Amino acid sequence: MVRMRITFLGGTDEIGASALLVETAGARILVDCGIRLGGRSPLPELDRAAGGLDAIVLTHGHLDHIGALPVLHRSLPHVPVYATPPTIALARVMLGDAAKIMAQEQEREEELPLYSAQTVASLLERMVPASPGVPERIGSDVSVTLFLSGHILGAAAAGIESPEGRILVSGDISWTDQLTVAGMGVPQFRPDTLVLESTYGDRLHADRGRQEEQLAAEISARIAQGGKVLIPAFAVGRAQEVLLILRRAMRLGRIPRFTTWVDGLVRPVCGLYTSFAAFLRPKLRELIEKVNDPFFGDVEEIKPVASPAQRKEILAGPPCAIIASSGMLSGGASVFYARALAGDPAALIAVTGYQDEESPGRQLLAAAEGQTASLTLQGTAFEVKCAVRKYQLSAHADASELVGLAARLKPADTVLVHGGGESRASLARQLSTEPVGRIHLPLAGQTLELEGRRRGQSVRTAPIGAGRPLCDNAGELADKAITLRGHRAAWQVAHLLRLWGEAGLAQEDAQKLLLDSGRFAADPRRPFSLKPLPAAGAPAAAPGTPAADPIDEVLARIGADAGLCRHSADRAQRALTLRFNFPARAHERFAADLDAILGPLGWTWTIHPAPNLEALLARAKKAVEDRGGAALKASAHMDRTEVVVRVAADLDPADAAAAREAFARDTAFALAIEVQPSYCLPKTARRADGRLEINAAFNAIDQAFAGAPHTPYKKSLAHGPDGGAIELAFISPAVAERYRDVLDALGHDTGWPIRAAAAPNQHRIKEIAATLAQEYGIAVRKNPSYFGAQRLLRLPVNDIVAPDKAAELTRRFEDATGFTLDLVKE
Ligand SMILES: [Zn+2]
Ligand SMILES: [Zn+2]
Known part of the structure; x- marks a missing residue:
């Protein structure tokens, strides 16, 4: 039997250049085609796709997934590109902007652009909108289905089905709801092979609600003290989240209203979010119906920056917040503001997203912790005097959520990608005890040959509609759906259409038709997802005497000191979810009570399995400190339910044992105490x-x-x-x-x-020259010229530099870089 092959072109042990090639007997399909931002070689190994493609499928509109697409399109101009409608719209904005910036850079620095605006326009003509949940046929016997995956507007996982087997490529996923888009649910697709992102495979997220509150409160406090606040944010996703967080806090009166400027690519992307309301969370959809524009509509203090000329006025004006792209300070409007605010002790820069190892944003965080002296922006060094804070508003699933998804899908092979540093290895360890089959950690350039089908494929139900129009028979479809999966399960609209055998109806029309029938209700969590309702007069499925609110009773029983950090009740489904600081212990304490209170009322309950990371680390340090230890640092290892505390000096064995015991009693986690420095080779x-x-x-x-x-x-x-x-x-x-x-x-x-490595780091060499020049008070005329072969950097300066000063400077430069520095007065 012919087996499936997956070749990885990039995006395996890194965030960047995501691209993988799936080959079956019937088709060659490329999933994603991203670039590396700030890396030495920006492109994935595109020559691996040179043998031709039947289709390209995109998971979402971030540049690490679509940025190299125009380059590939030049050599394969006729290949269709499938993506959700919002992803296509985002690609238009993101790739158009990238082409524009590259054209500008070409004029300035004589760097050849990777592609032009014409190529992007030609590419957009090959894009085919694919509705979530609806299979697109590719070749004779292969189909691709997109499943919404949270993360950002229109993001989707790609399910590829062929006679050789099924592959699900997760793309980037978010499991929890964000303010803009709903979290991913388990897709109705059982893959033989799961290709899973692992961005945060070694981390658990802090409580999001608390991060949002802190962000709003600290920004508002800084402004009240007379400072300006810059929030560099990714134009797609993060910026919209931050805007909605501030808007909501202002509307609810939790913080005073203050002017919030929105600059860069953020603004057109906000418009796209509004125009694809069907893909947003129901709450945000309602808001759009009410105020038209949820970002700029009803809080007049939130304003777009009309032109670059306005930026200087904003900086000279009264205290305010500024949300601007790019998120890593690697270009765009945020750099302009950061240059002015980094040295201002009254200002705050609020970092809200992932920062690449070599990005200026990472440098800013390091400078704030005193690890480096300055921040280099576009070749100029700035002393960091402003306050810097970091908030976790992740749009990616954390380790426990990734493990949970994989365990539910039960693939025969699990392939981990999209993870830097330790994250993939850590996720692999946590998955090793789960039913996820063989685990692979491929590297770019590698090919996996897969066994293909696992046993026990699910059998599809034959369509029940027999050519009858759905509009007159929605009730029959609801009854069938209830018979198949009960009245609690939500169905994707596309799945309901398949069950009926209706092919000619667009998803949005079908959703409206089914809702109008009165036999389906919208699933409050996800778009294009409906729940069947029993017919009027049918006996209610859940026994229920309308009683006093059971949630109050539960909360009273749990009490204030039990470490409950959040609860959410789905009253329609009668389901209660509780999040505790230490869920394992909470489960032991409260399971019987919860059953006793909720069971008779037909409610179900869940205790979210992930502990509260901050509480866990704090409790570990406290356990050590209570026994006289000097705790330096705590780190959690979720895979072995253990927290390691580094101490300055060893504890007395009896004290250590007592600390371990107290910690395990409170948290059900093991405590390891290690003396710093503790590294030794295993x-x-x-x-x-x-x-x-x-x-x-x-x-x-x-x-x-x-x-x-x-x-x-x-x-x-x-x-x-x-x-x-x-x-x-x-x-x-x-x-x-x-x-x-x-x-x-x-x-x-x-x-x-x-x-x-053979190549010098040109960027850093220039940075070091700029930093040293500034340190010696030398005014630089323009960007330095780089001569790699001669190991020489030429720096044009305004004035003649004193010989002793020049000698010391060039010696230090040589020490730092191995290059000679040539100061030239021009
Ligand atoms: Zn992404
Ligand atoms: Zn990504």
Whole structure:
């Protein structure tokens, strides 16, 4: 039997350049085609798709999933691209903007653009809108179905079905509801192979409600003190969330009203969100019906920035908040404001999203923690004097949610992608005890051959409509749906249409028709999702004496000190969800009570299995401190339900035992106490070929360079015929050469061939020149010229620099970069 193959072009152990190729006997399909932002080589390995494609499918409109698409389109101009309608609209805005910026950069820096506006226009003509839940046929025997996945507007997982088996590519997913889009539900698709994102495979999210409250409160406090607040935010998703958080807090009077400016790409994207209301949460949809524009409609203090000229006025004006893209301060309007506000002690920069390892945003966070002195924006260094805060408003599922989804889908193979650093390995460990089949952690360029079908495929029900119009028979469909899955299950509209055998009806029309019939209710959690209702007069399915509100009774029983952090009740479904700081212990304490109170009323209850991470870490430190230990740092390891506390000096064994016992009693987590520095090589980490397990090898490299004047800024695994090698990127090969002895010793200790990357880091070299020039008070005329082959940087300056000063500066530059600095008066 022909097997399925998946080849990974990028986006495996990184956030960036997501692209994978699925090959069956009948079709070649590429899922996503993203770029790396800020990396050395921006493109995925597109030549792997050179053999031609039958279709491209997009999961969502972020550039790490669509940014390389125009490049591919140039060589494969006739391949259709399937995506949800909002994703197509976002692609138009995002790729159009990228092409514009590249054209500007070409004029300035003579860098060739990856693609032009014409290519983007031609690409958009090949895009085919695909409705969620509706299969699109590709070739003779393969189909692709998109399932909404939370994350951002229109984001979807892609289910590919072929005679060889089924693959579900998750794309980026969010399990919890955000203010804009509903969280993902378990899709009605049982994959043989699950390709799962692992952005936060090593993390649990902090309580989102609390993060939102803090964000609003701290911004408002800073403004009350007379400061300005910049919130750099991704134009798609995060910026809309932040706007809605502030709008709601102002409307409810939780914070005073203040002017909030919205700048950059954020504004057109807000318009797109409003125009695809069917894809938004019902609450936001209602708001759109009421006020038309939920972002700028009803709070007059929230205003778009009309033109770049207005920015200076805003900075010179009264205290205010500014929401601007890009989110990592790597370009766009946010950089303009950050340049002015970074050095202002009255200002606050509120970081709300993921920051790439090499992004200015990450540098800002490091500067705020005192790890670096300054922030470099577009070649100029700025001293950071403003306050900097970080908030977790993630649009990605956390580890417990990823594990939960995979465990529900029960695939025969689980492939982890889209995860940097430790996150994939950590997620793999947590999945190892779940029914998720074989677990794969591929790298870019690798191909997986899959066994294909697992046993026990679900059998599809034959359509029941027999050609009759649905509009007259919605009741029959509701009855059938209840017979099949009970009255509590929500159905996707597309699934209901399949059950009836109705092919000619658009989803939005069908949804309206079914709701109008009175036999279906909208699922308050998700768009295009309905619940069948029993016929009027039919006996109510749940026994229920209308009694006093059971929730009050439950809350009274649980009490204030039990660590309940949130509860939500779905009254229509009679389902109560509780979130506790320490759910395992709460479950033991309250399960019997909950059954006793809720059971007779026909309610069900769940205690969310994820603990409150902040409470968990705080309790661990407290357990150590109560026994006289000096706790330095706590970290949670969800996979082995353990918290590790680093201490300055070892505890007395009896005290340590008592701390462990107290902690386990409170939380059901184990406590490990380790003296700092605690790193040592695990003895079991050798592989069969004698090489150290790759993460242990990376750790050994970190240890070897700890405290050295130069450290490799990037460690990667380079593939090759004889098992590959570790490649370390230093600022330049000349600097790497100074560490030849260390590299040789590391090669010996880890068993890995270790080599230095061949390309110097041009960006950092320029940054260092700019920082040093500023430190020496030298005014720079324009951007430096870089001559890689000569290992030379030429810096045009305004005035002649005193010879002793110039000598010291160039020596320090040479030390730092291995390059010569040429100061030229122009
Ligand atoms: Zn994304
Ligand atoms: Zn992504």
